[in-house]
Structures are given as C-alpha cells and as structure tokens.
Amino acid sequence: MSKTSKKTTDNILTKKEIQDILDFSMEADELKLVERYSELKKYNKEFWGDYSAGHSWRLALLILLFTDDVKEDLDIKKMLELAVVHDIAETLTGDIDARLVDEGVVKKIDKHRDEQKALKELLKNLPVKIQKKIQNIWDEYEEAKTKEARFVKVLDKVEAQTHILSQDLDDKYDVPDFILRYADKPVSKCPRLKPVMEVIKKDLLEDFKKRGVKYRKPKNL
Secondary structure, three states, X not given: OOHHHOEOHHHOOEHHHHHHHHHHHHHHHHHHHOEOOHXXXXXXXXXXXXXXXXXXXXXXXXXXXXXXXXXXXXXXXXXXXXXXXXXXOHHHHOOOOHHHHHOOOOOHHHHHHHHHHHHHHHHOOOOHHHHHHHHHXXXXXXXXXXXXXXXXXXXXXXXXXXXXXXXXXXXXXXXXHHHHHOOHXXXXXXXXXXXXXXXXXXXHHHHHHHHOOOOOOOOOO
16 A cells, blocks of 8 residues: 555545545635626626626625524524535536526526536545535535525525625626516525515615616516
C-alpha cells in the first residue's frame, strides 16, 4: 500500500482522497464567477446581476431566517445542504436565465440534462461516498418531493425576487409580470411560505407604482 493510500487521522480519508476533495472545492470555487440575470443585464447594463455562489449563500441565510418559527418538522441541516448544492452544476454550465426557460427558449428537460451531465463531471474524482451524497442532495432539490426541498424551492425564488427589488434603478423590470409571479408555482406546493410571498408581492407592486412600471394584475391579488 502506497503512502498516499494509507488512512489518515481517525481512519476516515486517505491523503489522495483529501487531495481530490480539495481539488473539487477549488474547481467549485468557479461558482463565485458565474453571473446570473443575463437577460435582465442585456436590458439594463447598470443592473447588478449577482453570482451563483452569492445567491446560494443568501438562500442559506433565508433558510435560517425563516425556519425559527416553523411549526412543522423540517430538517434544517438538510435544507442548508440543498442551498449549497442546488446550483453547483452551474460551475460548468453557467446560469440559464429563468426568463429563457419561462419563454421556452430553453427547455427545462434540456437544462436538467445538461446540469446532470456537468454534475457527474464535477464529482467524478471525489470518493464514491461523497459523490453519492452530493448527487442525492442535488436530486432531492430537482425532484422537490420532500417538504424540505419544496421549502427551499420557494426561498430560491424569493432570493431572486428580492435581489431585483433591492436594486435602486427605475428601469430594472424587463418582464414585471414574470417577476411578480415567479414564486407562485412553488408556493402552491408549500403554503407555509404563502405569507412571505404576499409581503414580497406587496413590495413589488409598491415599487412598480413608484417607478411607473406597467403590468397585468394577477387574479390572485
């Protein structure tokens, strides 16, 4: 047995496995450079588009902020894992603007396929146990079959809506109707967060009025 294959402290990882994990973390560090809101930035170059890693961090923060008073039994550790992992494939694929998916320019099934392929490429040198762990977390978010994943899906949309809302620009709503209803579908599957969505919609509508933005008022408002 070579020196690099011998188990290290507490018989957990070999030195090679440690190196592979560090190499993966450095590759995933590229997520800090993946820009979001590509379509909105084309519309308004002054808009601060944010980056995928920053988005994931603020999503994790929102999870912490909105789970203290949750009555139902939710696994917060699992939700934080979902926040960290959910966009990691974008390290290789880049971010696909949600507007392009909504308009059918990019098919959701193609986006999922490309990200699945990228994730496998990213994980391929990690210890098998860690590969499976990250893959399972990513799958859980994508499938949204658990209450934790549905909760995180809503806050993922909330993070995006509030990022746009926070920009002090009059000309920042390229598709106001889409931005307003962005979280409607995930909220319908996680009614616990409906009050959060109601507050955000109220804030958006006030900002629309302030900036003279024209929109079609949804039936549920």
